[in-house]
Amino acid sequence: MHTGQRPRVVIVGSGFGGLFAAQRLRKAPVDVTLVAKTTHHLFQPLLYQVATGILSPGEIAPATREILRNQENTRVVLGEVTDVDLEARTVTSTVLGRTTVHAYDELIVAAGAGQSYFGNDHFAEFAPGMKSIDDALELRGRIFGAFELAELATDPAEIDRLLTFVVVGAGPTGVEMAGQIAELARRTLQRDFTTIDPTSARVILLDAAPQVLPPFGSLGQKAHKRLNEIGIEVQLGAMVTDVDIDGIVVKDGDGHQRRIHAATKIWAAGVQASPLGTQLGEQSGAAVDRAGRISVQPDLTLPCHPEVHVVGDMISLNRLPGVAQVAIQGGRFAADAIKARVAGRATAPEFRYHDKGSMATISRFSAVAQIGKIKLSGFIAWMMWLVVHLAYIVGFRSRVTTVLHWMVSFLGRGRSERVATQQQVYGRLALEELGPDFEVSKTGGQRHSGQPVDVTGRQSA
Numbered sequence: 365m366h367t368g369q370r371p372r373v374v375i376v377g378s379g380f381g382g383l384f385a386a387q388r389l390r391k392a393p394v395d396v397t398l399v400a401k402t403t404h405h406l407f408q409p410l411l412y413q414v415a416t417g418i419l420s421p422g423e424i425a426p427a428t429r430e431i432l433r434n435q436e437n438t439r440v441v442l443g444e445v446t447d448v449d450l451e452a453r454t455v456t457s458t459v460l461g462r463t464t465v466h467a468y469d470e471l472i473v474a475a476g477a478g479q480s481y482f483g484n485d486h487f488a489e490f491a492p493g494m495k496s497i498d499d500a501l502e503l504r505g506r507i508f509g510a511f512e513l514a515e516l517a518t519d520p521a522e523i524d525r526l527l528t529f530v531v532v533g534a535g536p537t538g539v540e541m542a543g544q545i546a547e548l549a550r551r552t553l554q555r556d557f558t559t560i561d562p563t564s565a566r567v568i569l570l571d572a573a574p575q576v577l578p579p580f581g582s583l584g585q586k587a588h589k590r591l592n593e594i595g596i597e598v599q600l601g602a603m604v605t606d607v608d609i610d611g612i613v614v615k616d617g618d619g620h621q622r623r624i625h626a627a628t629k630i631w632a633a634g635v636q637a638s639p640l641g642t643q644l645g646e647q648s649g650a651a652v653d654r655a656g657r658i659s660v661q662p663d664l665t666l667p668c669h670p671e672v673h674v675v676g677d678m679i680s681l682n683r684l685p686g687v688a689q690v691a692i693q694g695g696r697f698a699a700d701a702i703k704a705r706v707a708g709r710a711t712a713p714e715f716r717y718h719d720k721g722s723m724a725t726i727s728r729f730s731a732v733a734q735i736g737k738i739k740l741s742g743f744i745a746w747m748m749w750l751v752v753h754l755a756y757i758v759g760f761r762s763r764v765t766t767v768l769h770w771m772v773s774f775l776g777r778g779r780s781e782r783v784a785t786q787q788q789v790y791g792r793l794a795l796e797e798l799g800p801d802f803e804v805s806k807t808g809g810q811r812h813s814g815q816p817v818d819v820t821g822r823q824s825a
């Protein structure tokens with residue numbers, strides 16, 4: 365550790381792993397720099413409620429700076445980490461052409477995972493995933509927009525295409541998304557249109573796996589039954605082979621290929637860990653699996669680098685699932701190891717995950733929950749889901765407005781957040797078309813990146 369100052373801890377990411385690690389270091393005699401590529405902490409489990417107009421982005425994405433503002437030892441910095449140098453112990457981040465190098469004595473990497481299209485990245489153009497606020501707002505625009513376009517269409521086949529919604533992936537995210545689109549069509553929009561009947565919308569949930577919610581075992585069958593009851597077509601053993609503007613092509617178990625005509629396709633099928641995992645693997649010799657997850661030591665550090673901790677969705681260890689609790693507990697464990705080292709105490713040799721259970725909602729008043737050996741479904745599971753999610757939403761203000769919005773949607777029929785703008789629907793594709801230089805040149809960023817800003821006290825790498 366460098367002399368003369370307090371140990372410098374750099375945390376990459378403001379998701380569950382990064383934020384909870386930072387908060388755990390609140391009173392530690394260290395200087396923390398949290399670098400993340402967004403200015404907010406994102407509560408991903410409720411993204412589908414933003415996409416279907418129940419919640420506003422602010423409720424699930426509070427500003428990280430605000431959450432940590434009373435934490436005197438912590439500085440929050442915006443930037444995408446592009447490079448980690450394990451030898452020099454530096455992290456390089458960049459935002460709009462401005463590059464910054466941060467030196468560390470201890471590093472916690474919690475950069476999470478992005479969407480995986482299993483090698484078919486071109487599907488993303490027509491089937492957005494759901495990993496960010498941008499994704500949720502784009503989907504909201506596409507979902508509500510499909511009903512608007514159907515109202516204008518005159519050809520019955522075109523109306524059917526516009527009123528067909530396909531969700532790919534029957535895990536918790538896909539199930540929750542499909543359930544909410546069905547409720548939106550059958551309850552909220554029921555009386556809002558003149559020409560079309562929104563309740564006739566077709567919602568299809570498909571997956572190559574043979575069961576809904578595979579990790580939930582027998583609860584998956586209950587969820588399947590409930591999905592059918594609310595009018596969702598569940599198609600299992602169906603592998604997506606192509607996606608285009610008009611629809612989706614699937615191959616069934618018997619090898620037969622068929623096309624589903626659908627304007628709105630939503631990808632909730634796979635994850636790919638942050639590319640930083642591969643970078644760390646190359647430098648440390650740690651193995652990286654096909655999903656980009658890095659094999660960490662039992663104490664969540666990298667081989668021969670006890671000062672580098674990796675937590676959350678990026679890691680591969682004892683088949684731990686990619687869920688919020690793994691990231692939260694991992695972030696806290698890494699912070700505790702740092703605190704112990706700074707205090708001259710021994711660090712815990714092994715991360716032990718305490719499984720607090722998993723749950724998924726299907727529709728209003730209906731969910732499945734598995735806590736240890738206890739399996740619950742229906743209203744009780746839904747109430748548990750409600751309480752647990754409310755507890756993890758950050759900030760009193762967000763909790764209050766979330767409860768109000770839930771009352772509007774679950775007790776009433778409304779959706780408080782139905783705004784959809786052109787920017788939201790077309791922005792991502794337009795930016796991709798224009799390329800990264802466009803963003804820098806039009807948004808006040810640094811035009812010529814020049815020399816990186818060096819906050820290491822040395823010359824920049």
Ligand SMILES: Cc1cc2nc3c(=O)[nH]c(=O)nc-3n(C[C@H](O)[C@H](O)[C@H](O)COP(=O)(O)OP(=O)(O)OC[C@H]3O[C@@H](n4cnc5c(N)ncnc54)[C@H](O)[C@@H]3O)c2cc1C
Nearest residue numbers: 377378379380381401409445475476676677686687688691
């Ligand atoms: C739609 C959806 C629904 C989910 N539902 C549930 C659920 O019901 N229950 C559950 O337990 N889990 C759920 N999960 C999974 C859960 O959200 C993740 O397991 C958890 O967020 C992982 O935490 P993390 O800190 O590893 O990563 P994240 O929370 O993804 O955070 C990663 C952070 O790193 C930042 N970042 C990424 N790359 C860089 C970079 N290069 N430079 C700087 N910053 C970077 C990101 O901006 C972000 O702040 C869901 C996930 C999704 C997407």
